[in-house]
Amino acid sequence: VRDKLQIADGDIVEVEPAKFPESLYHIRNKLRGKRLVYEEIFEIIQDAVRGNLSEVELSAFVTALHTQGIDLEEAYNLIVAMVNTGEQLKLEKETIVDKHSIGGIPGDKTTLILVPIIAAAGLTIPKTSSRAITSAAGTADKAEVLMPVDLDIEEMRRVVNETGGCIAWGGALHLAPADDIFVKIEYPLSIDPLMLPSILSKKKAVGANYLVIDIPTGRGSKVKTIGDAELLAKDFIELGKRLKMKIECAITFAEQPLGNTIGPSLEAKEALEILMGEKYVPDVVDKVTHLAGMLLEMVGKNNGRNLALQLLKTGKALEKMREIIYQQGGNSEIKPSDIATGDYGIEIKSEKSGLVQWINNNVLVEIARAAGSPKDKEAGIVLHKKIGERVKAGEILFEIFANKQNKLSRAAKISEESKAYGVGERQEMLIHKVVEPPFHKKTFILER
Amino acid sequence: VRDKLQIADGDIVEVEPAKFPESLYHIRNKLRGKRLVYEEIFEIIQDAVRGNLSEVELSAFVTALHTQGIDLEEAYNLIVAMVNTGEQLKLEKETIVDKHSIGGIPGDKTTLILVPIIAAAGLTIPKTSSRAITSAAGTADKAEVLMPVDLDIEEMRRVVNETGGCIAWGGALHLAPADDIFVKIEYPLSIDPLMLPSILSKKKAVGANYLVIDIPTGRGSKVKTIGDAELLAKDFIELGKRLKMKIECAITFAEQPLGNTIGPSLEAKEALEILMGEKYVPDVVDKVTHLAGMLLEMVGKNNGRNLALQLLKTGKALEKMREIIYQQGGNSEIKPSDIATGDYGIEIKSEKSGLVQWINNNVLVEIARAAGSPKDKEAGIVLHKKIGERVKAGEILFEIFANKQNKLSRAAKISEESKAYGVGERQEMLIHKVVEPPFHKKTFILER
Numbered sequence: 087v088r089d090k091l092q093i094a095d096g097d098i099v100e101v102e103p104a105k106f107p108e109s110l111y112h113i114r115n116k117l118r119g120k121r122l123v124y125e126e127i128f129e130i131i132q133d134a135v136r137g138n139l140s141e142v143e144l145s146a147f148v149t150a151l152h153t154q155g156i157d158l159e160e161a162y163n164l165i166v167a168m169v170n171t172g173e174q175l176k177l178e179k180e181t182i183v184d185k186h187s188i189g190g191i192p193g194d195k196t197t198l199i200l201v202p203i204i205a206a207a208g209l210t211i212p213k214t215s216s217r218a219i220t221s222a223a224g225t226a227d228k229a230e231v232l233m234p235v236d237l238d239i240e241e242m243r244r245v246v247n248e249t250g251g252c253i254a255w256g257g258a259l260h261l262a263p264a265d266d267i268f269v270k271i272e273y274p275l276s277i278d279p280l281m282l283p284s285i286l287s288k289k290k291a292v293g294a295n296y297l298v299i300d301i302p303t304g305r306g307s308k309v310k311t312i313g314d315a316e317l318l319a320k321d322f323i324e325l326g327k328r329l330k331m332k333i334e335c336a337i338t339f340a341e342q343p344l345g346n347t348i349g350p351s352l353e354a355k356e357a358l359e360i361l362m363g364e365k366y367v368p369d370v371v372d373k374v375t376h377l378a379g380m381l382l383e384m385v386g387k388n389n390g391r392n393l394a395l396q397l398l399k400t401g402k403a404l405e406k407m408r409e410i411i412y413q414q415g416g417n418s419e420i421k422p423s424d425i426a427t428g429d430y431g432i433e434i435k436s437e438k439s440g441l442v443q444w445i446n447n448n449v450l451v452e453i454a455r456a457a458g459s460p461k462d463k464e465a466g467i468v469l470h471k472k473i474g475e476r477v478k479a480g481e482i483l484f485e486i487f488a489n490k491q492n493k494l495s496r497a498a499k500i501s502e503e504s505k506a507y508g509v510g511e512r513q514e515m516l517i518h519k520v521v522e523p524p525f526h527k528k529t530f531i532l533e534r
Numbered sequence: 535v536r537d538k539l540q541i542a543d544g545d546i547v548e549v550e551p552a553k554f555p556e557s558l559y560h561i562r563n564k565l566r567g568k569r570l571v572y573e574e575i576f577e578i579i580q581d582a583v584r585g586n587l588s589e590v591e592l593s594a595f596v597t598a599l600h601t602q603g604i605d606l607e608e609a610y611n612l613i614v615a616m617v618n619t620g621e622q623l624k625l626e627k628e629t630i631v632d633k634h635s636i637g638g639i640p641g642d643k644t645t646l647i648l649v650p651i652i653a654a655a656g657l658t659i660p661k662t663s664s665r666a667i668t669s670a671a672g673t674a675d676k677a678e679v680l681m682p683v684d685l686d687i688e689e690m691r692r693v694v695n696e697t698g699g700c701i702a703w704g705g706a707l708h709l710a711p712a713d714d715i716f717v718k719i720e721y722p723l724s725i726d727p728l729m730l731p732s733i734l735s736k737k738k739a740v741g742a743n744y745l746v747i748d749i750p751t752g753r754g755s756k757v758k759t760i761g762d763a764e765l766l767a768k769d770f771i772e773l774g775k776r777l778k779m780k781i782e783c784a785i786t787f788a789e790q791p792l793g794n795t796i797g798p799s800l801e802a803k804e805a806l807e808i809l810m811g812e813k814y815v816p817d818v819v820d821k822v823t824h825l826a827g828m829l830l831e832m833v834g835k836n837n838g839r840n841l842a843l844q845l846l847k848t849g850k851a852l853e854k855m856r857e858i859i860y861q862q863g864g865n866s867e868i869k870p871s872d873i874a875t876g877d878y879g880i881e882i883k884s885e886k887s888g889l890v891q892w893i894n895n896n897v898l899v900e901i902a903r904a905a906g907s908p909k910d911k912e913a914g915i916v917l918h919k920k921i922g923e924r925v926k927a928g929e930i931l932f933e934i935f936a937n938k939q940n941k942l943s944r945a946a947k948i949s950e951e952s953k954a955y956g957v958g959e960r961q962e963m964l965i966h967k968v969v970e971p972p973f974h975k976k977t978f979i980l981e982r
Contacts (some may be wrong), residue, residue, distance in 0.1 A: 303965060305753075305759055305760070310758065310759045311753055311758045311759070312753070312965060312966075315965075315968075316968060319968035319971075320968070320971040323968065323969075323970065323971055324971060334967060334968065334969050335967070335968040336964055336967055336968075337964075337965040337966050337967075337968060338963050338964055338965060339961050339962070339963050339964075339965055341961075344963075368960060369960070369961075369963050372962065372963040372964070373963035373964070376963060376964040377964075380967060441922060443922075473961070474889060474922065474960065474961075512816060512817065512920075512922065513787050513789075513817075513921070513922075514787070514820065515786050515787050515792075515817050515820040515821035515824060516784055516785075516786055516787075516820070516821070516824040516825075517751060517760060517763075517785040517786060517787055518760075518784075518785050519782060519783070519784055519785075519828060520763075520764060520767035520768070520771065520782065520783040520784075520785065521771075521782050522771065523767075523768045523771050523772060
């Protein structure tokens with residue numbers, strides 16, 4: 087304190103207690119079940135951003151939102167307050183499109199292929215992404231393998247103006263910074279009441295007016311049933327209307343990883359191979375072109391999906407990706423073989439013959455993280471078999487890669503203890519017995 | 535009223551307003567979020583059984599239980615009150631076992647095979663079952679194809695004493711009759727807060743002290759995720775401890791119908807064919823022997839599943855089933871060919887080639903019900919393909935049977951309009967787009 091206030095020895099200092107933040111009254115009202123109005127919400131968000139609220143106070147706020155719920159009006163006001171307490175991109179464009187996945191499916195490299203397709207179609211897509219929180223790799227982690235992603239807002243504006251698109255890390259941009267504060271509270275609590283406001287505030291801050299939200303849906307995912315996905319989609323669409331943002335949602339299949347790789351470098355490599363036409367990974371191309379097609383049709387193009395496929399096949403998307411890489415300061419000549427993967431590897435083989443009946447996404451994420459992902463970019467998993475494929479006893483199901491032997495061993499141990507793959511001629515009818523009140527191990531997926 | 539009171543013309547009658555039922559105060563307290571104690575719960579249940587509560591009052595009670603929730607203590611007290619306001623079986627046996635499915639998987643003929651296996655092992659299993667409420671066929675509907683099921687409590691006791699088992703309809707027995715009253719309220723409201731008390735009160739009323747609860751789990755089922763199934767299992771096990779009933783739960787796969795048939799006669803026929811060894815239906819045998827094996831091991835037998843399989847294979851279970859049929863007053867010589875199925879049929883063929891990716895249980899139930907099931911016992915569905923099987927364009931996916939042409943047409947129309955089967959080389963990544971706030975069509979499954 088003395089350094090900060092530049093006080094010399096012997097100076098006289100007046101001390102008075104810090105003002106009790108007003109927003110605490112509002113938090114207490116929310117705890118009692120009262121709905122908050124804009125001014126109250128703004129005060130809370132502002133105090134959070136300015137550092138006037140302690141972790142105890144922030145925790146009470148997040149908990150109150152979780153237990154009391156927030157209605158659409160409160161969600162809208164949260165978004166506006168979060169936008170107004172941060173930076174805004176302010177592009178000089180009438181049509182700005184964006185895409186966001188709420189997360190929950192490992193191996194999702196959709197953004198790395200969709201952004202160049204959309205920009206190659208002549209549209210503006212100022213994409214910001216986050217790093218992994220609970221997953222094996224965030225989109226920012228994956229993009230960083232190909233190019234720098236920690237742009238500031240001026241740099242982001244320049245890249246988008248030059249190329250029509252970008253893939254930037256949201257963290258350095260100060261767009262809706264309240265979210266970054268709340269995420270730190272939500273993570274240890276394993277609750278996420280601010281998901282909708284946090285996603286839409288970031289999109290509003292870049293000025294998006296056409297948005298596709300991807301809701302990966304499956305038993306191991308964040309959203310488990312199609313019914314739940316539809317309820318969430320409804321909230322997104324309704325909030326979009328208030329924000330003057332046209333939103334469509336895609337409910338997508340998430341019962342197994344997307345594509346054949348998990349981990350930043352492995353996924354960046356797979357995306358580059360798909361862009362270069364060196365590999366055809368059906369589920370990745372299927373998902374990317376569906377989502378890109380929805381965006382293209384929202385702004386008035388015909389046969390959106392086909393157009394997206396053409397931009398990918400003709401190499402136009404690859405060309406655009408190289409422009410974006412160049413403008414963000416990366417090596418625009420990068421080849422898949424330039425991308426290193428972990429030096430240590432182990433093959434996990436099937437114990438029996440049959441069809442792959444199921445894949446446990448959460449176990450694969452646990453394995454990839456134990457192997458070092460996302461911090462060790464080269465660590466991760468390569469899948470050799472997906473659901474429905476035939477496998478013989480002794481055949482490889484997947485490989486684990488790591489930079490260090492001890493991390494590889496830890497990952498291999500998890501693979502031994504938890505089942506990542508179910509193989510059999512048909513689905514066993516008994517999933518499991520519950521004999522004693524079970525210890526409830528629940529995986530929490532928090533991604534932005 | 536005059537008939538009931540046997541009043542003659544000119545008699546003098548004193549009229550006074552009916553006493554305001556005390557239990558209304560308790561219902562009102564529950565509405566306000568107060569927990570109810572045993573005496574209050576007993577009064578409500580007694581008034582319900584005696585007909586002292588109107589539909590409005592019963593509806594408020596069920597709604598209060600749904601919105602306020604019930605804790606384990608209240609659930610326990612509900613069970614005890616429901617048992618004490620009905621008949622009890624009172625067998626002179628130390629060990630009484632039972633099995634119950636919470637429902638939600640069409641084609642489940644487990645009981646018809648499990649009961650004779652368990653009885654053939656020398657155990658006592660006084661099984662009561664219900665008729666369909668929202669499903670295509672209740673176990674009582676299926677069993678009735680083979681034998682009378684509307685036993686009274688004396689007859690049930692006799693059959694169990696003679697054979698060790700029975701498959702009786704619960705409706706004529708007056709075991710925990712409050713449940714039959716509440717079900718009529720829950721059905722139009724599409725809520726089921728009394729599921730646990732209603733199931734366990736029926737089991738307590740027959741004196742069961744070893745119980746396996748089957749929790750079919752899958753996206754189209756009553757319980758959609760394994761996490762939810764585990765939470766429910768925990769409640770069952772805990773309540774069992776208070777009721778001095780050893781309970782184990784089986785979380786079973788329910789993403790497609792069990793076996794190849796849906797509808798009372800078709801299912802009874804399939805069960806009989808399995809018991810006679812004329813057909814081997816892997817998923818049915820798998821499920822039956824797993825559940826039977828759990829029960830056998832709970833009472834101290836080794837290798838329960840193997841024992842169950844032996845009793846099935848050697849024909850001991852069939853022999854026991856014929857005894858039960860005989861004692862319940864049916865034709866113990868019944869053959870599968872004696873069981874008629876609908877005169878009118880239609881084959882539903884696949885439009886494309888590929889693998890069966892998914893089956894929509896709820897659509898199949900809708901089709902079977904439109905065809906006349908469960909009222910027309912001969913109506914229903916025969917599945918020719920299950921998940922993971924290869925099908926060619928033009929090949930039959932399933933057949934619909936009905937007693938009347940107009941019912942068959944209605945069922946066929948539903949099959950045309952709603953997709954029961956998903957066929958393709960692989961799972962499409964886009965499940966569906968949500969462009970406008972969706973109309974939420976939710977299937978409610980209420981079974982006992």
